[in-house]
Amino acid sequence: MKKIAMLGSGFIGRFYADSIQGYRSKDKVVSVYSRREESAKKFAEDYRCSHWTTVMEEAIAHPDVDIVCIALPNNLHEEAVMLCCKHKKAVMTTKPLGRNAAEAKRMLLAVEEAGIFNGYLEDLVYTPKFIKAVDSVKAGALGRILWAKSRETHPGPHSEWFWDLEQAGGGCILDLGCHCVEISRSYIGKDIKPVEVMCWADTQVKPIDAEDHAIGLVKYENGAIGQFEVSWTFRGGLDLRDEVMGTEGTIWINSFLRTGFDMFTTGKGGDYIAEKAESNSGWLFPVGDELNELGYNHMFMDMFNAHDSGTDPKETFYDGYVVNAILDAAYRSAKSKLWEPVVLDIWRGKEGLTKESHLVSYDDAHYLIKEEMTHYGDKKLILKHKETGAISEQIIK
Numbered sequence: 414m415k416k417i418a419m420l421g422s423g424f425i426g427r428f429y430a431d432s433i434q435g436y437r438s439k440d441k442v443v444s445v446y447s448r449r450e451e452s453a454k455k456f457a458e459d460y461r462c463s464h465w466t467t468v469m470e471e472a473i474a475h476p477d478v479d480i481v482c483i484a485l486p487n488n489l490h491e492e493a494v495m496l497c498c499k500h501k502k503a504v505m506t507t508k509p510l511g512r513n514a515a516e517a518k519r520m521l522l523a524v525e526e527a528g529i530f531n532g533y534l535e536d537l538v539y540t541p542k543f544i545k546a547v548d549s550v551k552a553g554a555l556g557r558i559l560w561a562k563s564r565e566t567h568p569g570p571h572s573e574w575f576w577d578l579e580q581a582g583g584g585c586i587l588d589l590g591c592h593c594v595e596i597s598r599s600y601i602g603k604d605i606k607p608v609e610v611m612c613w614a615d616t617q618v619k620p621i622d623a624e625d626h627a628i629g630l631v632k633y634e635n636g637a638i639g640q641f642e643v644s645w646t647f648r649g650g651l652d653l654r655d656e657v658m659g660t661e662g663t664i665w666i667n668s669f670l671r672t673g674f675d676m677f678t679t680g681k682g683g684d685y686i687a688e689k690a691e692s693n694s695g696w697l698f699p700v701g702d703e704l705n706e707l708g709y710n711h712m713f714m715d716m717f718n719a720h721d722s723g724t725d726p727k728e729t730f731y732d733g734y735v736v737n738a739i740l741d742a743a744y745r746s747a748k749s750k751l752w753e754p755v756v757l758d759i760w761r762g763k764e765g766l767t768k769e770s771h772l773v774s775y776d777d778a779h780y781l782i783k784e785e786m787t788h789y790g791d792k793k794l795i796l797k798h799k800e801t802g803a804i805s806e807q808i809i810k
């Protein structure tokens with residue numbers, strides 16, 4: 414049984430608590446910290462926590478607590494992590510790890526120095542669809558991964574602090590791009606070094622200092638390309654989609670808006686349809702079990718199993734740091750309009766890779782460009798001569 418201190422009683426704190434103890438599981442939030450007394454008390458009542466407090470350190474240091482879950486605004490992650498190091502408490506923090514790579518690096522070094530368990534709560538690499546897709550990729554079903562795109566767009570976040578650049582540390586690039594980058598990175602291979610980023614970002618709609626829409630490309634050392642599409646101005650709900658392309662196959666995943674559950678209602682009945690749904694009438698796309706579809710259950714299972722066995726979970730502060738470093742390069746590129754290098758002071762993956770050869774031999778003399786069966790029964794081969802470079806066509810009856 415894990416005894417958890419929940420720091421933050423808001424949107425994600427409640428999703429996390431629902432997942433941790435919502436299925437009569439053996440794990441329990443025993444302490445909750447919230448800024449306001451009434452929210453701490455309400456959360457403690459709703460989740461039957463024996464202890465609540467408005468002093469962050471009290472929840473962390475509470476003797477019953479063996480793992481701390483940080484569900485606070487981005488500018489408070491570092492302070493909370495440093496207190497976990499001080500009290501030698503295992504820690505899991507929500508995304509993004511830091512507001513930038515410098516903050517993330519300080520947190521990574523601090524937890525490693527303190528020797529405490531650290532987990533990065535990137536739920537979207539734990540969704541059932543993602544887990545199955547990535548297993549297929551690892552088994553070679555898609556061949557060499559060439560491009561991995563992830564898109565997360567919605568009509569904007571639900572609390573005031575997200576819209577304040579100082580507290581949030583960025584706009585939709587940081588808030589949503591962190592998910593997309595880790596998704597693409599996982600498909601391409603987390604040991605493959607991200608080298609440079611090209612990003613367009615703009616504030617198209619909202620009266621804020623941060624960006625509300627962005628598209629970015631992340632180049633990896635082996636020649637693969639990651640792509641993120643993020644927006645706080647998208648209308649129509651929460652759009653979560655991935656597309657992966659390899660030399661041997663393709664995966665398309667729609668994780669939220671079109672999961673195979675379509676419903677029409679005139680609007681009678683409950684107001685809540687799914688996270689960030691913009692309407693409760695007309696044709697709607699509800700989600701069967703959000704906790705599961707969004708990966709929270711598999712994520713906490715991995716975190717707690719790893720904590721039990723003294724191993725690292727799939728996602729650690731190191732991953733959070735790499736994601737922050739990629740996003741820092743995206744912000745620099747959006748300003749400079751150039752490819753910007755990813756600055757990684759700490760890199761623990763492969764080094765010195767080059768783009769793999771894209772040449773496939775057909776026979777001793779030719780490379781194969783394409784093979785196709787026509788509707789009239791001929792099999793066509795398009796070939797390139799290895800020495801002369803001449804392109805030719807062969808028809809096999």
Ligand SMILES: NC(=O)c1ccc[n+]([C@@H]2O[C@H](COP(=O)([O-])OP(=O)(O)OC[C@H]3O[C@@H](n4cnc5c(N)ncnc54)[C@H](O)[C@@H]3O)[C@@H](O)[C@H]2O)c1
Pocket residue numbers: 420421422423424425426447448449452484485486487489507508509534535536572573574588
């Ligand atoms: N899918 C995900 O992984 C996901 C989804 C949403 C949010 N998040 C992350 O979770 C964190 C919290 O976001 P949220 O959506 O729960 O926000 P929220 O505003 O709903 O809740 C934040 C909590 O922190 C408290 N808080 C706010 N300002 C504070 C302050 N200045 N001092 C002390 N406490 C303060 C609030 O009272 C509340 O309990 C953020 O880092 C966000 O990026 C992750």
